[in-house]
Amino acid sequence: MSSDTRSKSPPPEQAQTTSRRTLALATAAGACALAAAAAGPSLVFALAPLQAQKSSGRWVKTVKLDQLQEGVPRRVAIVDDRKDAWTVERGVELGSVWLVRRGDRVLALSAVCPHLGCSVNAVVTPEGRGGGGGFACPCHTSAFDPGGKRTSGPSPRDLDELETKIDDGHVVVDFRRFRIGIDEKVET
Numbered sequence: 001m002s003s004d005t006r007s008k009s010p011p012p013e014q015a016q017t018t019s020r021r022t023l024a025l026a027t028a029a030g031a032c033a034l035a036a037a038a039a040g041p042s043l044v045f046a047l048a049p050l051q052a053q054k055s056s057g058r059w060v061k062t063v064k065l066d067q068l069q070e071g072v073p074r075r076v077a078i079v080d081d082r083k084d085a086w087t088v089e090r091g092v093e094l095g096s097v098w099l100v101r102r103g104d105r106v107l108a109l110s111a112v113c114p115h116l117g118c119s120v121n122a123v124v125t126p127e128g129r130g131g132g133g134g135f136a137c138p139c140h141t142s143a144f145d146p147g148g149k150r151t152s153g154p155s156p157r158d159l160d161e162l163e164t165k166i167d168d169g170h171v172v173v174d175f176r177r178f179r180i181g182i183d184e185k186v187e188t
C-alpha cells in the first residue's frame, strides 16, 4: 500500500517545473487582464467620435407655422445643443435653413451653397416679393429657383432639402449637413 502512494507523487524536479509553468500562466493571464483594463477607456475614447457622428440628424423646433407667409422664404436659425463625445454645449446656433410655406406643408432648404459652402440669399423680385426670384449665392453667382433647383452657376447640385413636420403648431426640421463640391447629396 505505501509503495503505491509513493509512486503517484511526482519527483521533486517535475514538481518544480509544474509550479513554474503554473506561475508563468498566472502571470500571463494577469498581464492580459491588466492590458484589457488599460485599453478599455482608450477604446471608448477612440470610438466615441464615431458614435457621435451617427447622431448628426436631429429634429429641431423652429418658428410657428403661422409666422410664415405663403410662398415667402424665411431664414431661420437652427438652435440646439451641440454634443460631441465628451461635452454638451446648450443652445448653440448650428446653422440656418430657408423655410417656404406651401399651405400646411413647409419646404426647408439648407442655406449652405453646395458649391463651396457660402450662405445663399433669397432673391427679392423687382416687385419686392422676397423669394419670388428663388435663391442666389453671392460667392460665385450660383442661382436656384424658388424650389431650390439649380438654374445656373457652378453649384454641382440643387439646394439640399430637409424633412419637416408640424408639431404643436411649430415647424420642426430634420437638420443635417451635406458634403459640398460634389454632385450627390451625401450627409457628412
Ligand code: FES
Residues within 6 Å of the ligand: 113, 114, 115, 116, 117, 118, 137, 138, 139, 140, 141, 142, 153, 154, 155
Ligand atoms: S459657394 Fe456658392 S457658388 Fe460658389
